Amino acid sequence: MKDSNRKIKVVVAMPGLDCHDRGIIYLSHVLKEAGMEVVYLGKFNTPEYIVNTAMEEDADVIALSYLNDHLYMIFFPRVIELLKEKGCSDICVMAGGRIIEEDRPKLLELGITGFFGQSTPTKDMVQHIEDRVKRERWKQ
């Protein structure tokens, strides 16, 4: 059972071989400033590694980012699938980077809680994380 008052813990990671990590560097900074704990995995991760780390770290949130091409449609669903398999669906997964409009409904349906990137103000993302985590912790 998670302590409902402990710091929110976010795993920040990019799956696959995309190298555009400007966004997650800045995001990590913003989340830390907002009082959260950041586990920074950076780029070049497999979905398995991201999920395992989130479990080991007992994280509240996985923040995924992808920009280079279309492979996020393989990596993001795989992260959600692994979380389900391992009974960890209470970990919120959100997506940033360049996620094209047409793909969003499908990802939302799978369980991605929100999309952030390019021009979203980071305070919106901080707010989103705080709301989601409060909700999850309340459920428990």
Added chain:
Amino acid sequence: MSSKEKIKSTRRFDVCPVTETSAGIPLKEVYGPQDLENVDYKNEIANPGEYPFTRGIWNNMYRGKLWTRRVFTGLGSTADTNARYKYLLGKGASGLYCFGDTITHQGIDPDHPLAQGYAGVSGVSIVCLQDMYDLFDGISLEDVSVSFNNPCMAATVVYSAFVAYAEDMGYDLKKISGSILNEPIHLVYSMFETNAKPLDLAAKLATDVIEYSIKNTPRWHPIAPNAYDMHEKGANAIQEMAFTIAIMEEYIQRMIKRGYDIDEFASRVNVFGCACDIDFFEEICKFRAARRVWAKLMKEKYGAKKPESCRLYLSVHTSGNSLTVQQPVNNVARVTLESLACVLGGLQSFDPAGYDEGYYILTEHSALTSLNIHNILAYESRVASVADPLAGSYFIESLTNKMEDEMFKIINEINDMGGAIKATESGWIGSEMDKELIKEQKEIEEKKRIIVGMNEFIVSKEEEVPIEVGRDRPLEEQMATSKKREDKIKKLRETRDKRKTKDALENLREVASKGEGHNLVPLMMESLRAKATLGEILGVIREANGASYDPYKVLQYSL
């Protein structure tokens, strides 16, 4: 919003809100003679074509030779890229640009388990000698210069493949021209660091290419350090140039250690691939200051005697970061402004980004627009007719001086740390860049930096001027492209004479284990001729130097 509020909110745009450059240099309201009081024209500025080349590296600049007009290319298969080359050459392009895909940048083959979906997707995949035949089919290498954007270690193999191809086709190696990025140190903090480890080995291989090239392909530029990526990853205009120059000192010192005189190679390692961002005057002064810093360093620190050793060739890809996905048509204005800075800054070559860079690799239409930005600047606008037209401006000369001072400060700081490799391994350069990146993003969020259509002057999607943009290939198509490439390489592995390939690779391995003093380019060429692949060649070299065969530690050597 009430109408009263509306008026109030637009009024704050009545004055220019900018009081410093992007890099944080304070700007006065006006500059005058007092700002240039201690400037010695002959020694500090000098005429174009004269040391220290502040005003450009040639006396008549673009009257003698226009900048090389390139457009970003590199997509899908080698055959697709070849078709785009022919299209661009037919429309007035004077140089070709070859951007590697993600996995070529990482030095792994298309049939690597982690490469699935990546081969030929955001660049062109170059893995074996056959790829050069496909890429340059019907194009004479003696008549066009080719610029490869591959970093080391992969660059060593790409260069070897290019030279082997040129040699086998009977081209005169003395006549082929172009450049290859090659430099690995910047990768550690900017891009595909797996391709650059171990760093010392990568720097050794990059130096091998320099050494081989100055002897065999004398018109080729065997290293063109990537200042661009560092800028896009956070480095401001001053840091961008200072870091790059400090990095180049590592290779200069390695070449001197190998027994070469500075004048034997300096004129071949003097091409930088930079960014040109939207801060118009700062960018122009960045180019002017960098040329002066380079010239002084070559002459005063390394004792260069030939003027060509002191000339710094600058080439640019206009900043992708400065472009927006919102209202992509506005990017034509941004790219034009940046391209104008390139011309006024006296560059040797640049490629204007596609207005749809935020979406995908240029479409044929956006590539044509980029090419025409070149053409409008070169032939229509008359901006290219006078060398360094801004020289003598109180503001321009004063900002150039300031930037030169700041660049030297950083270069000296890195030298005190023991050089760029040390300053990279300690994480210093990376953290300096992160600080700038965070500062810049914060300023955007706080609207201290205004980006039209993104954080101010926003319009709804419906109000946007409609314009065609590059679109991602659908996932299925992306997977199919990559699979086709994977199958091609698998077939190569099955049909080649395995014994021959293995012998060549083992020979390479043996020599690679001997370290300094053994240039590996000729053996890489032999391995490529024996149909070895990029991943295999780098794998055995890595193993011979005590590292894992596969940078991702998934594959084993199996031949």
